[in-house]
Amino acid sequence: MEYRELGKSQIRVSKLCFGTLTISPLQKDFDINKGASILKSAFDLGVTFFDTAELYGTYPHIREAFAGNTDVVISTKSYAYDKKTAQKSLDKARKDMDRDVIDIFMLHEQESELTLRGHSEATEYFLKMKQQGVIRAFGVSTHHIACVDAATEHDEIEVIHPIFNKRGLGIADGGIEQMSNAIRRAHSAGKGIFAMKPLGGGHMCKTPAQAFDFVLDSEFVDSVAVGMQSEAEVADNCAYFGGNRDVDFAANDIERNVIVHDWCTACAKCVQLCGSEALKLINGKIEIDQSKCVFCGYCAAVCKDFAIKVI
Ligand code: SF4
Numbered sequence: 001m002e003y004r005e006l007g008k009s010q011i012r013v014s015k016l017c018f019g020t021l022t023i024s025p026l027q028k029d030f031d032i033n034k035g036a037s038i039l040k041s042a043f044d045l046g047v048t049f050f051d052t053a054e055l056y057g058t059y060p061h062i063r064e065a066f067a068g069n070t071d072v073v074i075s076t077k078s079y080a081y082d083k084k085t086a087q088k089s090l091d092k093a094r095k096d097m098d099r100d101v102i103d104i105f106m107l108h109e110q111e112s113e114l115t116l117r118g119h120s121e122a123t124e125y126f127l128k129m130k131q132q133g134v135i136r137a138f139g140v141s142t143h144h145i146a147c148v149d150a151a152t153e154h155d156e157i158e159v160i161h162p163i164f165n166k167r168g169l170g171i172a173d174g175g176i177e178q179m180s181n182a183i184r185r186a187h188s189a190g191k192g193i194f195a196m197k198p199l200g201g202g203h204m205c206k207t208p209a210q211a212f213d214f215v216l217d218s219e220f221v222d223s224v225a226v227g228m229q230s231e232a233e234v235a236d237n238c239a240y241f242g243g244n245r246d247v248d249f250a251a252n253d254i255e256r257n258v259i260v261h262d263w264c265t266a267c268a269k270c271v272q273l274c275g276s277e278a279l280k281l282i283n284g285k286i287e288i289d290q291s292k293c294v295f296c297g298y299c300a301a302v303c304k305d306f307a308i309k310v311i
C-alpha cells in the first residue's frame with residue numbers, strides 16, 4: 001500500500017481510503033459487528049484512512065473497529081451551517097466514535113463560493129476547534145467544479161473531497177476534463193485531495209481496473225475513497241492499490257439499484273434532494289434514471305417513510 005501526505009495537512013494516509021457509506025443504513029445496512037469486521041480487515045491489509053459522515057450512521061461501526069487505535073485517520077462531514085449545529089456535529093462525532101480528536105472534519109456537499117459563505121459561521125467554529133487541537137484539518141466534500149475552484153482560494157480549507165471518475169459521473173456542473181483541471185490547480189495550491197466515487201457509485205463495477213487506473217494515474221489525487229461491502233472486495237482492492245495487476249475483481253461485480261416502495265407518498269423530497277437529477281415525480285410516481293444515479297443513498301436519508309433505498 002502506498003501512503004501519502006494529504007497536501008499540506010501533515011496527515012499521512014493510505015492511497016486507498018475506505019468509504020463507509022456502503023456499509024451504512026443507507027446502503028447495505030450492516031450491523032455494527034459485521035461492519036466493524038470489514039473495516040478491520042481493511043486495516044489489516046494496510047488501509048489507514050476511513051471516511052464517514054454524520055449522515056451515514058457508521059460512527060458505531062468505526063467505534064467498534066477502532067476505539068483506541070491512533071494509527072487510523074478518520075474523516076467525517078456534516079451539514080452544519082452555524083456555530084450551534086457545528087458544535088453539535090463535532091461533539092457527536094467525538095462521542096459516537098470515542099475519539100478525542102477528529103482528524104478531518106468537512107462541510108458536506110458544498111457547491112460554490114456562495115455555499116461556502118453560507119457556512120461561514122460553522123467554518124469559524126471548526127477552525128477554532130482546530131486551533132484547540134480537536135480537529136487536525138478542515139475541508140469540504142463536493143460534486144461541483146465551482147466548489148473545488150472556490151475552495152482552492154480559501155487558505156483555511158486544507159482538504160478537498162471531490163467526486164472524480166473516468167466517465168465524469170455525478171459531476172454537477174461540467175465534465176471530467178474541467179474537474180481534472182480544477183483538482184490539479186487545487187493540489188498545486190497545497191490542498192490535500194481524496195477523490196470519491198472512482199467507480200461512479202457502482203456504474204463502473206464491471207470495469208474496475210480501468211476505472212481505478214484513471215484515478216490512480218492522476219498524480220494530483222492523494223487518496224481514493226472506495227465503498228466496499230465484503231472482505232473479499234477489500235482484499236481485491238487492497239491488492240490492486242498495492243500494485244498487483246492480476247486481480248480479477250470477482251467480488252466487485254455487484255449490481256446496484258435504487259428502488260421505490262409502493263408506500264411512497266409522492267412528497268418529492270427525494271427529487272429535490274438528488275443532486276444528480278436522477279429522480280422525477282411523474283403522475284404521482286417517482287421515476288428513476290439509473291444511468292444518472294451515483295447510488296449515494298442520500299435520497300434514502302431524506303425519506304421519512306423509508307420508501308426509497310439503494311440495494
Ligand atoms: S421522499 Fe420518500 S415518500 Fe417522498 S417521494 Fe421520495 S420516496 Fe416517496
Ligand code: SF4
Binds near residue numbers: 276293298310
Ligand atoms: S437517486 Fe438517490 S442514490 Fe441516486 S444519485 Fe439521487 S440521491 Fe443519490
